[in-house]
Amino acid sequence: RVLLDAGTPPVLDLTPATQVLENADHAADLDAVRAPGTTARFRALAPGETTFGYAQGAYWFRFEVENTLPEAVRRVLVIDYALLDHVTLFRIDAAGTVTRRDGGDRTPFATRDLADRHLNFLVDFAPRASATFYLRVESQSSMQVPLLLADPRAYLAGQLTSRLLLGLYYGILVALTLYNLLLFASVRDGNFLWYALYGASYCLMLLCLNGLAFQHLWPQWPHWGNLATLLSVSFSMITVMQFSRRFLDLARRAPLFDLLLRLCMAFALALALAALVAPYSVVIRLQTLLSLAVAPVILIAAFGSMRSYAPARQFALAWSILLIGTMIYAAVALGILPKVPLTEYSIQIGSAAEMILLSLALAYRINALTAENERIQREARSELESRVQARTADLDAALQHLEDANRRLDDFSRRDGLTGLYNRRHLDDALARVCRDVDAQRTPMALMMIDIDHFKSINDRYGHSVGDACLRATAAALSQAVANDDAILARYGGEEFAIVLPHIDADAAMAVAERVRAGIEQRPILTDPHRVDLTISIGLHIVPTGTPCEAQDLLRRADARLYAAKRGGRNRIEISTYGASRK
Numbered sequence: 001r002v003l004l005d006a007g008t009p010p011v012l013d014l015t016p017a018t019q020v021l022e023n024a025d026h027a028a029d030l031d032a033v034r035a036p037g038t039t040a041r042f043r044a045l046a047p048g049e050t051t052f053g054y055a056q057g058a059y060w061f062r063f064e065v066e067n068t069l070p071e072a073v074r075r076v077l078v079i080d081y082a083l084l085d086h087v088t089l090f091r092i093d094a095a096g097t098v099t100r101r102d103g104g105d106r107t108p109f110a111t112r113d114l115a116d117r118h119l120n121f122l123v124d125f126a127p128r129a130s131a132t133f134y135l136r137v138e139s140q141s142s143m144q145v146p147l148l149l150a151d152p153r154a155y156l157a158g159q160l161t162s163r164l165l166l167g168l169y170y171g172i173l174v175a176l177t178l179y180n181l182l183l184f185a186s187v188r189d190g191n192f193l194w195y196a197l198y199g200a201s202y203c204l205m206l207l208c209l210n211g212l213a214f215q216h217l218w219p220q221w222p223h224w225g226n227l228a229t230l231l232s233v234s235f236s237m238i239t240v241m242q243f244s245r246r247f248l249d250l251a252r253r254a255p256l257f258d259l260l261l262r263l264c265m266a267f268a269l270a271l272a273l274a275a276l277v278a279p280y281s282v283v284i285r286l287q288t289l290l291s292l293a294v295a296p297v298i299l300i301a302a303f304g305s306m307r308s309y310a311p312a313r314q315f316a317l318a319w320s321i322l323l324i325g326t327m328i329y330a331a332v333a334l335g336i337l338p339k340v341p342l343t344e345y346s347i348q349i350g351s352a353a354e355m356i357l358l359s360l361a362l363a364y365r366i367n368a369l370t371a372e373n374e375r376i377q378r379e380a381r382s383e384l385e386s387r388v389q390a391r392t393a394d395l396d397a398a399l400q401h402l403e404d405a406n407r408r409l410d411d412f413s414r415r416d417g418l419t420g421l422y423n424r425r426h427l428d429d430a431l432a433r434v435c436r437d438v439d440a441q442r443t444p445m446a447l448m449m450i451d452i453d454h455f456k457s458i459n460d461r462y463g464h465s466v467g468d469a470c471l472r473a474t475a476a477a478l479s480q481a482v483a484n485d486d487a488i489l490a491r492y493g494g495e496e497f498a499i500v501l502p503h504i505d506a507d508a509a510m511a512v513a514e515r516v517r518a519g520i521e522q523r524p525i526l527t528d529p530h531r532v533d534l535t536i537s538i539g540l541h542i543v544p545t546g547t548p549c550e551a552q553d554l555l556r557r558a559d560a561r562l563y564a565a566k567r568g569g570r571n572r573i574e575i576s577t578y579g580a581s582r583k
């Protein structure tokens, strides 16, 4: 029996003064439970015993209240749990009058005495009057019946604090949801969308579970309120599983967990559809079981991915905090931890921290992916650069080869095939160049035209191949004779050679010519089995300092001297300068 006196606390826990009776077949009415035999079967509640699991039948609670004060007292009877379906309160006065009140979340919200998320009934006590209460509770949800008897004003004042904390909590959830929705709109990364959907369904689920959705969103539609609870539970699970699968990249990193979560998602979706037709009690029980399975699967998957995937660490931390919050809440329900705001709201604190951490984890993941992308791009760029460099080097080498080949080809086209000396084409170019040089530097120069004497007769006598050998030997002898001079030696045609001597005066040129002539004369050509004695005739033309040098004129004049040497008896040198000539 509860006594209302001056010392009674304004919010009183009725549990110690309450008796309970379980009526498995729902059939008993007030008279039946008041029958002497049945009354005796009521048992006192154990300390803190307010939850009875998913109960099949109806529960009857019984308590007596006596107002010992000399004035009338108004109290509110509160059931501190939002989801009970049908609650009937019978009050029996001392005179035996029975009054009945009905409530529960299957009854429109407006029927409640106080506009509060918890079911409540106002009860008035006359001075020094007492009453016995029978409370019949029937629900497909989990049977939780924490009874309070409170001064209405004190109760509502206490609710203000809890409303403030809940408001703060939902504010955080809504802000995070909207923030991630905006991020999805700009970044177009599906993870943000799934996070936002998870945030929204989780928020709705908690609003349903703590009675605020019924009070504020659909007070007229209790049936929809019950359906919405089931749907929000299913969608919270579906969205959190999809978010986890995507965030942790389970399809690639842990295909088995991915498959497991996909099956769970399909099951959760099936339960959402079942909620439309199946009894609430069946669906909510299966959902509770499923959620007990899903939470550890996600946590294990997150811990498993941690080593190879850095963003999984924050994910695992976020989940751990939510689970710790849930465990603290369970510990409070089991009476292991005291019920203070920090523990009472541990699920809210845990899930708010979880949502914040997950949001940070998303940002971290984006950063990590961006860094990874940049690294790949950087590597691809440097790979490309090194390939371009390798190709450029190949190209350079090919160009070099081509240049060398061209040079060799050019050189080849300027060489005489038989003797290896420069040919006439080269001589013409070289002579023109030397002319320009000596003109510019104002130095003298000389040109020697050389012809082998009676070469035709060598051919005729020994044969053409011996003639060729003689040409090669003569070429070698000439090269040797002018090796130390700055001379350009060429085979001018047939058995005729030319030597250009740049920057040389008449005497020096004459000395070279004499050395060349004597060299050939003194060195017979030995081509087994023949010995051929050769002589040459030389026409030498000198361009003295200050005289313009003209290649064709020079050739003509040197050639003229050569013929003079032939006419003069051969094996001799004829020399001329502009305007003068001498032997």
Ligand SMILES: Nc1nc2c(ncn2[C@@H]2O[C@H](COP(=O)(O)OP(=O)(O)OP(=O)(O)O)[C@@H](O)[C@H]2O)c(=O)[nH]1
Binding pocket: 418, 451, 452, 453, 454, 455, 456, 457, 459, 463, 464, 465, 466, 467, 468, 471, 493, 494, 495, 566, 570
């Ligand atoms: N074996 C050989 N003979 C050549 C070559 N080019 C030209 N000849 C020969 O050289 C001879 C040149 O003779 P000619 O110009 O008549 O005069 P020569 O016999 O040298 O008499 P002179 O010049 O008057 O002393 C010709 O018989 C050509 O056939 C060659 O590459 N090889």
